[in-house]
Amino acid sequence: MTQPTGTTRVLILGGSLAGTLAAAALAPHVSEVLVLERERVLPETPVPRPRLPQAAHAHMLWAGGADAIEELLPGTTDRWLKAGAHRIPIPNGMVSFAPAGWFRRWTETHYLIGASRDLVDWGVRAAVLQIPNIRMRTGATVISLVGNASKVSGVRVQDKDGQESVIDADLVIDATGRGSKILQWLGEIGGPVVEETVVDAGVRYASRRYRAPEGTETNWPVIHIQADPREGRPGQVVSIIPIEDGQWHISLSGTRGGEPSADEALFEEFARGVRHPLAAEFLARAEPVSDVVVYGRTANRQRRFEKAAMPAGFVVLGDAATSLNPVYGHGMSAAALGAVALRDTAAKMPVTSAKFATRAQKAVARPATAAWLLAVGQDRFYPGAVTKAPTLGDKLAARYVQRLSRTAIGNFLVVKALTDVMTMKKPASVLAGPAVLFAATRGLRRPLLEGPDLTERERSVLDREPLVRAEKSRTV
Known part of the structure; x- marks a missing residue:
């Protein structure tokens, strides 16, 4: 020093x-x-x-960032958790629909902090x-x-x-x-x-907080429905993240041409219209506790x-x-x-x-x-993105990541490597390691899942009757 x-x-x-x-x-x-x-x-x-x-x-505060903060300020993680934050294991604490399909909920390799x-x-x-x-x-x-x-x-x-x-x-x-x-x-x-x-992919956010349904206040996964840049249409995403005070924080986002509205009546409709309606099904059984807030400087x-x-x-x-x-x-x-x-x-x-x-x-x-x-x-491939045209190298790299994402559906080694990078615990160069390259060449080791990998407890929430919403303005 x-x-x-x-x-x-x-x-x-x-x-x-x-x-x-x-x-x-x-x-x-x-x-x-x-x-x-x-x-x-x-x-x-x-x-x-x-x-x-x-x-x-x-x-989402990924493990790489949370560990760095703890290194600089020991005891901060405990302060967050005592104030109601959640330590959510990854990938088993995430129900994620990727462009290639549903991720399996393998054993914990990393984590994220769920908090406002x-x-x-x-x-x-x-x-x-x-x-x-x-x-x-x-x-x-x-x-x-x-x-x-x-x-x-x-x-x-x-x-x-x-x-x-x-x-x-x-x-x-x-x-x-x-x-x-x-x-x-x-x-x-x-x-x-x-x-x-x-x-600039023209991303706009619309977010709202919900009271978590009874029995889901703790030990609840992140629900994340991703966009697929290969579809040739605006990318729309919905995320449910458990935070403090027994709440879920929900953010919708859409790229240029597919932005979410500030209208409360359209919030859950947008969530239902993304690549899979799972998040909307959970929201239908939770009670909103805040207004919809939008943000566009992205x-x-x-x-x-x-x-x-x-x-x-x-x-x-x-x-x-x-x-x-x-x-x-x-x-x-x-x-x-x-x-x-x-x-x-x-x-x-x-x-x-x-x-x-x-x-x-x-x-x-x-x-x-x-x-x-x-x-x-990813962002440079969405329709209407303001950027230089992707180079051949950009396109080849994107295709390789897409291959890895598909392989990760049925290969734990590739899941671990992708999560190392996503959580910022390791540099992207690990994705070019010999073992990962070989796994990508071999492809899937297990078949694609037909639907989300939910626990019995999580499915039981979907068995409940949806809550009745009051009709409000639908002015966009």
């Missing part, structure tokens, strides 16, 4: 998940970490934040604010960087009363998310032009800061660097793994080193790039 020297200060721009995890990552290596948050007040309990609209939608985004953020924030050399300043809006093309030395901020001031720092981390003004800020100080790629956007001649003393991470279509559930895990990479870089050299920012930017880009490839590998 590098030891803090003098009065080394790090500024973290943004107090959401990526920012607070970055603060935890750097705290052991510097004298002071100051987190600048635009919100005037951050909640002390797991409740919504006005400037985090995506929190209203279902989130509000609970996940609160658990992390509560732990981070207990670290003595971390402070959070709320009501602080960053309006520009201070420095030049060679070195960033701080930021200019505006407080809640409109007063401006400069805060100096040895290192500045931009974690301000999808709405980051980083390209503008860099331009203002003569910084580099940064390569940017956008893959484009995949990659900014290659690690390839640019960035000024020293400045690093960009999280959604400010790589933002992902939320349907794959990798945003939180990528941010957590990026924070671990930031910590590991700080353990090897002081943050005041002239080369620190360059090395750190490359390190945090690796997990983000892995998540990016998982997302755009």
Whole structure:
């Protein structure tokens, strides 16, 4: 571990998940970490934040991300579970309809955390604010960087009363998310032009919470009906994720031309119209406890800061660097793994080193790039997707993943490899290992399932009478 020297200060721009995890990552290596948050007040309990609209939608924190957070902040998993989150085993705790068919529920290899985004953020924030050399300043809006093309030395901020001031720092981390003004800020100080790629399938989300049917409040699987990019029509997805307070969090999503509506009367109708109606059958036996909330800022956007001649003393991470279509559930895990990479870089050299920012930017880009490839590998094939035409290599890679997905229906080795990658525990290169290649060549070891692999307890819920819904407006 590098030891803090003098009065080394790090500024973290943004107090959401990526920012607070970055603060935890750097705290052991510097004298002071100051987190600048635009919100005037951050909640002390797991409740919504006005400037985090995506929190209203279902989130999956995969094992790779959860383990990274636990590594940075030991005890966080217990905090989540005691507050009502669920540790859901994978793949046996997931009923998933893939393009190739229904997955078998093999023995546990990984897990995910079933919880609202509000609970996940609160658990992390509560732990981070207990670290003595971390402070959070709320009501602080960053309006520009201070420095030049060679070195960033701080930021200019505006407080809640409109007063401006400069805060100096040895290192500045931009974690301000999808709405980051980083390209503008860099331009203002003569910084580099940064390569940017956008893959936008036009995904729109509609989400709602339901009270879990009696007897399903605990030990309940994720229900996930996937889209199939090969069908040549908009991709529509529905997910049911058990969360705290005995609730299910349901998110519908559709790509351009197949978006879900904000109309409550159409919510379950959409769920019934995806590739299989299983999720809709469960929803018909559960009681809605929230309004329908929609969200449309879902484009995949990659900014290659690690390839640019960035000024020293400045690093960009999280959604400010790589933002992902939320349907794959990798945003939180990528941010957590990026924070671990930031910590590991700080353990090897002081943050005041002239080369620190360059090395750190490359390190945090690796997990983000892995998540990016998982997302755009499907999104670029949907009708109406805004992107460059897929290359021959893209098409061959997609065909290989489709082959693996089909093989996984009846081959545990391939399921394990795919889940290693999906949960961000291992890099995608494991899918090219000799054993996996051989398995893909051999194909299915067991036949396709004719229907979902449900337990007797899960089937018993479907035996109940559907609840009667009050008729409401069907205005789209």
